[in-house]
Amino acid sequence: MANPIKRLLGQTAVYGLSSIVGRLLNYLLVPLYTYVFADPADYGVVSELYAWVAFLIVLLTFGIETTYFRFLQNTENKDKLFNNGLLMVIGINCLFFLILLYFNNDIATFMLYEGHNEYIILLGVIVGIDAITALPLAKLRGEEKALRFATIQFSSILVNIALNLLFMLYLFDATRPEEGVLFILIANLCASLIKPLFLFNSFLKLNLTFDWQLTKSMLIYAFPLIIAGFAGIINETIDRILLKQIIYDPLVPGSLHEAEYQVGIYSACYKLAMLVTIILQAYRYAAEPFFFAQMKNENRNLIYVKVMNLFIAFVCLVFLTVSLNIDIFKQFIRNENYWVGLQVVPILLLANVFLGIYYNQSIWYKLSGKTKFGAYIAIGGALITVLVNVIYIPKYGYMASAWATLLVYALQMIASYILGQRYYPIPYNTKKFIAYIGGALGLFYLASLFSFDAFINQFIAQNTLIFVYVSFVFLVERKGFLKAYLSERTF
DSSP states (O other): OOOHHHHHHHHHHHHHHHHHHHHHHHTTHHHHHHHHOOSHHHHHHHHHHHHHHHHHHHHHHTTHHHHHHHHHTTOSOHHHHHHHHHHHHHHHHHHHHHHHHHHHHHHHHHTTOTTOHHHHHHHHHHHHHHHHTHHHHHHHHHTTOHHHHHHHHHHHHHHHHHHHHHIIIIIOOTTOHHHHHHHHHHHHHHHHHHHHHHTHHHHHTOOOOOOHHHHHHHHHHHHHHHHHHHHHHHHHHHHHHHHHHHHOOTTSTTHHHHHHHHHHHHHHHHHHHHHHHHHHHHHHHHHHHHHHHTTTOTTHHHHHHHHHHHHHHHHHHHHHHHHHTHHHHGGGSOOGGGGGGTTHHHHHHHHHHHHHHHHHHTHHHHHSSOHHHHHHHHHHHHHHHHHHHHHHHHHHTHHHHHHHHHHHHHHHHHHHHHHHHHHSOOOOOHHHHHHHHHHHHHHHHHHHTOOOSSHHHHHHHHHHHHHHHHHHHHHHHHHHHHHHHHHTOOO
16 A cells, blocks of 8 residues: 555645645746835735635635535545535525625725725625635545646636736736736636636536535534634734724825735735745645545554654745745845835744644544534634734734734644644644754744855855754654655565
8 A cells, every 4th residue: 555645745746736836936926016016005905805805715615625525535425415515605606796796885995995896896706716616626636636636726827827927017007006906806817717617517517406404414514614714814814904904094194005005015025924835735735635534544643643743844944944045035026115024024934834733733623523623723813813913003013913923823733732632632743843843943043143244155054054954854754764664665
């Protein structure tokens, strides 16, 4: 039998073709947007709109992907499960779109986009398409058709990038920034439409027969996941929305521009911290069905522990690589007006390391069916996120948002570990966790103590520290690597 960890790594690599490579290609849009939007406030508009998209996609997919994977393990009629889930999501999205058509003017006013109802309509269509195609894409993952999944995702990303380059470099008039926002949304809409074109067979085979009992069971399982997902998105994106809403004062001239200006700076610098998030996304596509597939494996806990060790070591390496080479990575942001916010990057990178560990640990409540605990943790985190941002944004601006993100993800990681050890114990090697995270932070602090006038000397010194970290991880893990290698050899 193939080594399950090797299989996970292989699937992660394929999913990463669409996720990591695709997201890296999307990184081309960061220098593009920061170049064409010379005023960070204009980029702030785009960033805040997509923060709302993140909320909507959680609500409109209705936790269907994780629910599908969970029920897939205990059902013989897989087609019925898929059909029922897809009908449910289509119904939810049709209702949402009707509400959007009727109330789009009120929504635009609330979001401080009065007079730009077209933004709201386009966002609604984009989110609806992405939500409805989520389950057919999840089905491909469940069937381990990673290559087809990657092809669809990658095609959508390429269309989005190509149209952005065409619109923003050749058709966009910098004197009308609202035109640029519209171009970006249209490009995204065209890219989203690629998915149903590839997945049309899934919709042609749709049977209108609906099993209400199965739907009830799926909803009971999914509802806590929806709450947890919504609360999780609050932790990830509410800061951009709150920055705008809190800093804006209708009685102060120019405060809306200042609010969007801060959102633009924060969002551009946040992109540099998203290298960890990109890896997380590719990893999660493969990890979730993989972890569920190990439910009946008597050695599953050993596999979970080993995966966690390697995962933490790797994301800490990304944290060090970006943090210690920030003078290189900042070149992705082509306008120096945005660089004032670079101090948030190490904070957000570390926050995403903690988020990744939390995602790994969260498998305990998904496997055990105790999804309510995921909701409790996420709701607690959301409350803290909102509280810290509301209290400190007026004084510290986006720095308050960065520290709030780090605090919440650290607390969620700790809470998940404590609850997991009580209800679904997995014997994680916490000493290794502390060693890897502490080692990365220690080297980051050490790098901050020295500075060289020559860039090349600074580069060599900082990347020597990265080599030290890699060597440290190898020395710690070498016994495990050697054991795994010998176990697969035949003599």
